Amino acid sequence: MSSAPPAVTRRLGYLLKHAQLRLAELAEPRYAPLGVTGRQLALLALFGAGPAQSQQDGAARLGVDRTTMVALVDELEAKGLVRREVAPGDRRKRLVTLTPEGERVRAAGEEVTRQAEALLLEPLSAEDAERLRAALHRVVRGG
C-alpha cells in the first residue's frame, strides 16, 4: 500500500477541530454553574486583564467580528458582569470593565479553565504539555 492516502485523523485541521471539541466538552459543563458560557468567560478574561480596552481592540485581539462583540458585551452587561464606560479622551470608544461580580466570575472561570485544560492534556507529560502550548503559540503568532 505505497500510495495509501494519509488517514484523515492525521490532518492538522481534523486534529485542531477535535481537540477544541474535546476541550469544550470538558469545560462547558463546568462553566454552566457560573451562569456563563465559555465565550463569555473568554471576554471576561480578556477585559479583566491589563488596562481597560475598547470593544474593538478586544474584538481584534479575540478574532471575533466587531458586531459579534457588541452582542457579547450586551449579554455580559445584562448579567451585570461588565460595564461600558465612555473612554476618557475619545468619546467614540467604550471601555469595557468588570464589575466586582464580573471579577468574581472571571476568577472562578479561570480556575475551571485550568482544570479542563489539565484534563485534556492528561495523556501528555507536563513537559510535552508545555511544548504543545509553546508550539501552538509560535504557530499562531506566525513566527
Add this chain to the structure above:
Amino acid sequence: MSSAPPAVTRRLGYLLKHAQLRLAELAEPRYAPLGVTGRQLALLALFGAGPAQSQQDGAARLGVDRTTMVALVDELEAKGLVRREVAPGDRRKRLVTLTPEGERVRAAGEEVTRQAEALLLEPLSAEDAERLRAALHRVVRGG
C-alpha cells in the same frame, strides 16, 4: 503583579481556535481553484481512504451531525465527485465512493493540504512539528 490573570493568548481554547483559523486562511484560497471547500475535501479524504464507509460511519468519524452529512454528500454528488451506492448486505446503508473525478480532486486537495500545513508549521522545526502533531493526536484520542 503576583495575581495578574494569565494572558488570554495562553489559553488552549484561544490557541486551538486561532491555529485553526490561520490554517483555514492558508488553505481555503488554494482549495478554491479545485471548486471545493475544505469541508468537502475532508469528506473526499475520508471516503477515499480505506474500505467504503456508510454515511453515518463517516459522520461519526468526522464529528459532524448525521443530517449535516446528508447535505455534504448531496453537494459532492451534485458536483459528480462521489456516488451513493446501496450497501450490499444492508440496504439501509449508503456507501459513499469516489468517482474518478472525485479521486482526482482528492489527490490534488491532499497536495494543497500538505502545502498549507507546511506553511502553518513553518515557524517550527521538523521535529517540533511532528511532536505537535503527535501530541494533538494523543490528546484527541483521549489517552
Add this chain to the structure above:
DNA sequence: TCCTGATCATCAGTAAAACTGACGATCAGC
C-alpha cells in the same frame, strides 16, 4: 473656524451552519 475623511459602536437584515423531531425503509432477534 469649518470641512473632509476616518474610526467607533450600533443596528437591521441576511446568509450560513448546525441541530430537533419526524418519517419511511430496512434490519436483527424473538
Add this chain to the structure above:
DNA sequence: GCTGATCGTCAGTTTTACTGATGATCAGGA
C-alpha cells in the same frame, strides 16, 4: 410475522456570524 432499533432523509427551527448602513466623534488641513 412482530417488535424494537438503525439508516438516511426532510422540514423547520435555532444559532451564529457577516454585510451594509447610520450617527457620533475625532484628527487634520484649508
